[in-house]
Amino acid sequence: MVAGETSGDLLAGLLLDGLKARWPSLASGGIGGAQMAKRGFDAWWPSEKLAVRGYVEVLRHYREIVGIREQLKQRLLAQHPDIFVGVDAPDFNLDLEAALKAQGIKTVHFVSPAIWAWRADRVEKIKRSVDHVLCIFPFEPALLAAHGISATYVGHPLANVIPAQPDRAAARRKLGLDEGDTVIAILPGSRKSEIQYLALRFFRAAALVKRAQSAIKLIVPAVPALKDQILRIASEAGMLEHVQITDGQSHTVLEACDVTLIASGTATLEAALFKRPMVIAYNMNWLSWQIMRRKKLQPWVGLPNILCRDFVVPELLQDEATPEALAEAVLQWIEAKSSAPAKIAAVEQRFAALHAELQRDTSTLATDAIQQILES
The missing domain is CATH 3.40.50.2000 (Glycogen Phosphorylase B;)
Structure with missing residues (x-):
């Protein structure tokens, strides 16, 4: 194998x-x-x-x-x-x-x-x-x-691993978070190159989110082999003291969060199976991007959107993935919790149907x- x-x-x-x-x-x-x-x-x-x-x-x-x-x-x-x-x-x-x-x-x-x-x-x-x-x-x-x-x-094997009804409260207890906290999960990828191109943007976006709503809790499940790289970039962004960085536990973090800022890839499907609103982002070497965009056959990049055949959640790719744009998209989901709960419920329903189809x-x-x- x-x-x-x-x-x-x-x-x-x-x-x-x-x-x-x-x-x-x-x-x-x-x-x-x-x-x-x-x-x-x-x-x-x-x-x-x-x-x-x-x-x-x-x-x-x-x-x-x-x-x-x-x-x-x-x-x-x-x-x-x-x-x-x-x-x-x-x-x-x-x-x-x-x-x-x-x-x-x-x-x-x-x-x-x-x-x-x-x-x-x-x-x-x-x-x-x-x-x-x-x-x-x-x-x-x-x-x-x-x-x-x-x-x-x-x-999809993950549809059997991830519960149909996530237990947000239990996941938060495991992570030392309060049930009433507003929690954003930050997942900048599982490869060294992804961390290189995405993590600083994600942490700068997190700083803007924190500035807008200081009570928000930020948590990053780091692949253990990449934790030092993530810690270094969090420090560079001035966010080391403002984020909780765990060794792995990405499923627990996704189950605990309200919204996730997440790198395009399998993790976006995991977030969808946990029924979480998300902002999907990606950035890579400029030449790699030019080659890949010419080979793309569909308007979507994130797996949840591809499988639902709709922009259920926003995608910000390459030059569009600025800290300001990422922060704004995340804050829109946070604000929807109180101002437009039906928007959150609609996403949860789409992802629940997707879960059943993949199980x-x-x-x-x-x-x-x-x-x-x-x-x-």
């Missing part, structure tokens, strides 16, 4: 639960993180090695990443595992899967590359690389089938599909 970042590690860990329940003596190894390790996964390289986003950023690490992939390929070809499961990370996994499949190793890709959102040209590469795709969104299998790619909808017995469905590939 290969999972290339924090969200992939989480998905792979949940998949391993199903695989180990079906095959208790299962042995797994490759590239993974802490959640996979808890399930007995043997990580030959840590998933953080692949946690790079953006064309220019990848180029900086290109030689190391390609070297890891070549070493991994040779090791897998020598060991010839029963099956290889690539979890997301398509830029890394699809080429690896193609090489393994060509040598008779069965390959499964968990999380369909978002050909419906951008890079539709990737579909032929998927067809060449994998025996089966495990899809986390309900519309994807039919889209892939139209191109001759075998796929199964397995639901399936993912581990079992994915394991069933993998077993069929093994027996085919």
Whole structure:
């Protein structure tokens, strides 16, 4: 297995639960993180090695990443595992899967590359690389089938992990927050490059929010490996004494908050499953942005908006993601709590419907599909 970042590690860990329940003596190894390790996964390289986003950023690490992939390929070809499961990370996994499949190793890709959102040209590469795709969104299998790619909808694992009815009060007790507090969760990303491009903007926006409403509580769930970087940037923004920075606990923080200022990515879906209003933002290297925006096929970038096919929550991207604009968008949600509660309720209802649509017995469905590939 290969999972290339924090969200992939989480998905792979949940998949391993199903695989180990079906095959208790299962042995797994490759590239993974802490959640996979808890399930007995043997990580030959840590998933953080692949946690790079953006064309220019990848180029900086290109030689190391390609070297890891070549070493991994040779090791897998020598060991010839029963099956290889690539979890997301398509830029890394699809080429690896193609090489393994060509040598008779069965390959499964968990999380369909978002050909419906951008890079539709990737579909032929998927067809060449994998025996089966495990899809986390309900519309994807039919889209892939139209191109001759075998796929199964397995639901989104996070929809089973996150409760349908979040317990805000309990989450606040865990974090030492009062039930009556107004709480903003700040999630500037889980990759070093995301923190580099987003955290200072987020903290400067938080300073403006705090200036407007001094009683607001600000909390940041930091990926432990990136906590020092976040602390340094919070200090640079003059906000170190005004924010609560936790080691991880992103789910608890999202459950506790009223609103979140959040980097585009899987975390936005987590926030939606917790039924929280949000402001989605993203900023990256200018050249990477120019390349990516030309490949975009839909008007939305945030997963909640893509899945609802509507701008349910605001998106502020690249040059639009100024501290002033971010702060204003966050304060609009805060003010809506008292002045327009129906607006908050409407968002909660949309996200509750989305939660129900994504909720399936993912581990079992994915394991069933993998077993069929093994027996085919």
